[in-house]
Amino acid sequence: MKQHASIFRTVLGADFDRLHPQIQRRFSVGLASGEACTGRGVMDRVWHGRGFVKPFLALGGTRNILLPRQGRNVPFTIENVPYTDTYGRETVTFVRTFELPGGPRRFDAQMVLGPQGDRVLDYLGTHQHLASDLHLRAEPDGSLLIRSGEHRFREGPVDCRVPELIGGDAEVRESYDDAAGRFRIRVRVTNRRFGPLFGYEGSFTAAYTDVRMCGVRPGLRPVREEVRA
Template sequence: MTGRGSVLLAALGERARRLSPEMLAYVSGPPDPSGWGVGRGEFEIAGSRFGPLLRLARPILGPGMLVTRRERRVPFTVVDRPWSSGDGEPALATGRVFGFRGGSQRFIDVLLTGPEPGALRNVLGARGRVELLLDCGVDAEGRLILRSRSMRLRIGRRRLRLPRLLGIAAESATGFDAERQCYTISARARHPVLGTVLEYRGDFAYEHLPGPAGCHSPEQTAA
């Protein structure tokens, strides 16, 4: 999320002016193009109630995508690393570690420039088998809103769009609580039949740190 090459700023365009000052700084990223961001906080609740079912999908979808536990008061760490995609477009790799009491779990994703203004491609997991097309916006409270429009499954070199009954609808809201002086996050993924299959909400402190020269690839993202 570098200020000179923020994939989020590029998607928001003029709408970025509606972000709260703290959120604008968050989205813009560190002044150092090689910098990165680290957030640490606690989720009020995090995880999925479909853990056993999700474990069955792990061999297909790969690591770094499925959260199979569900607990309250879960500590977490998030690491954001900006990099450049193969065509030189800005991108953002994010790694999240959920500190469940039953064992930590990791969720990683990459944000890439979308096919049109206001859109982002969100590639999930270490293998990138699942891709969401997101709409990027700002709500009346100055929060960053990401909302999925469609879901695709990558099989070899092909990306197959899933019908609504097989897909997941995801939405997240990231903001800043001025009274408590912390960032807030809420995210939910819903299936049209099963209902909520993943959710997390909580707050966190966030800072930008300098990094080594050059760009970071998704494989280097760690929490």
């Protein structure tokens, strides 16, 4: 299927043009643009909630879904690389690596266009066990606000909604600071009953490469891909 726009432009439509030009370029990464984007910077703070959330974070961390450690001034890399997955869908990696105390930790996501072209579907983790619809909004200041919708769990024949009791609502805000020449990002994941689970905030710069020349490096794609949307 020929792609004429990035998955993010397709979903946002005319609102995409309200984004800051640098945000537009970052979220134009795709097969049509032929560009991949690597962001490198520092998270001022990586945090998590109260003590009882630690077992959940540790479990999620085994599949690169959650961050079980905290830190300040944490070196950070995000890799956004487009490719065609096993099922012929354009996919963009959102693989974040945090150089946390005790060793690096990854938070992996792969994003595809929903079947109707009206939403972005976010697959989380090394085995894409979790999937969530993402709701995108261009803010008046040119930043991009992303909120997660319902989470679903997929493993073998199992396909079920994740109960709110154990699920998390994510909010991501990405903006561009003209004075500093840097992207700024703030991520917060909360549970509707138990409150904040984890999050991070900081800034980074971005470099663009020709994906047709560089390809997708080993280890960036998930171990297992999920076809169910």
